[in-house]
Every structure is written in structure tokens, then in C-alpha cells.
Amino acid sequence: DAGITQSPRHKVTETGTPVTLRCHQTENHRYMYWYRQDPGHGLRLIHYSYGVKDTDKGEVSDGYSVSRSKTEDFLLTLESATSSQTSVYFCAISASNNLNTEAFFGQGTRLTVV
């Protein structure tokens, strides 16, 4: 699993509550990504990070924020969860010393907003 841990693995939350998902890596890789996966849409990029405190938006960033205060941790926060954010969330990492490197994924977090 390339040293990637996502937590929690499953979560049920109520509409309007804040939710934070955590991605932790042990590889010291520079790039980290948050994706959501939904039937019919595939994997869509939410936010990504290219270094500590360096983040940028992906194609579906509305309603989400991220933080990266340490190389090993990338947090995804839903400020006020909505039912449309029910999804499976994946974290990915890739190295920076050579751009031609593999990306590795975590096992995913299944989030249900009721």
C-alpha cells in the first residue's frame, strides 16, 4: 500500500456537520491528492498539494478545504456536509525527485451524509 493510511475508513454523518478525513503517508513524497469516486463520474480531483502549505484546487473543490502542515499528513475537510458529498474518497501520493514516478493510492474512505 506504499505506506498510505486513510482514516476513518467508514463514516456516517449528518447534513450540515463538519467532517475531516485524514491521509497519512510514510514515504516522504511531495505530492498528495484527494479524489472522490462516484458511479458514472469516475475519479475526480478535489484538491492536491505539492508541498507543505502548498495546495491547489481540482475540478470539484467547492465545499471542500484542505490543509497540509506536515509532509506526511494531508487533511480534507467538508465544512458543512451535504448529501451530494456522499462518496468514496481516495488519497494518492507521488514522489517529486523524478516526475516520472508512480502514483499510489490509499484504501479509501466511504462517507455517507444522511
Next chain:
Amino acid sequence: KQEVTQIPAALSVPEGENLVLNCSFTDSAIYNLQWFRQDPGKGLTSLLLIQSSQREQTSGRLNASLDKSSGRSTLYIAASQPGDSATYLCCEYSGAGSYQLTFGKGTKLSVIP
């Protein structure tokens, strides 16, 4: 915005058949292309990575090719087995100032015993 397309969306073949999965991309500045496998309810497992300077990579029964000029990649699976049944996703990495990984929607493969 980069786009990655995988056709067909689903494919069913008898066991033992050789098959090809297709991936097309619009990014002319592609850095690398990676193939993944995803089993139901699971994460993505990396299968093969092709760097932009390479034309193909092989691992066991799998062979992936990359043609940057035509914007296409193929994943060839030899002597398919029921255990190969999964969704296969291709992903292109554009290092041209964006650092983003762009995925196709995948091809769901079923290998019938």
C-alpha cells in the same frame, strides 16, 4: 482541461482469450501514463507505469504501450483468467505546471470461466 477516455466501458471475454483495453488522452505534454486495477469496494492497485520517453512496459501477462503522437495507450492482457476480472483505469500525469493526475472512467472487465 486534460481528458482521458477509455473505451469500451465494459468488456466480457471467455477465459484464456487475449484482450486489449484502450485509453486515449488529449494532453500533448504528458509526462507518464499509469494503468491501475480496482476490485469492487477496494482501492486502486498500480499495474504498470510508462514514462513519456518509453513506448511500452511489461509485467507478467500484462503489456502496456504508449503512443504520444496519437494520444493513445493500450493495456494488453494475455491468456485472461477469471481473477483478472476487475475495473481497469488509466491515468495520465501532466507535469506541465499542473502536477495533476487525470483518470479515465475505466473499463470493467469480466472474464468468464
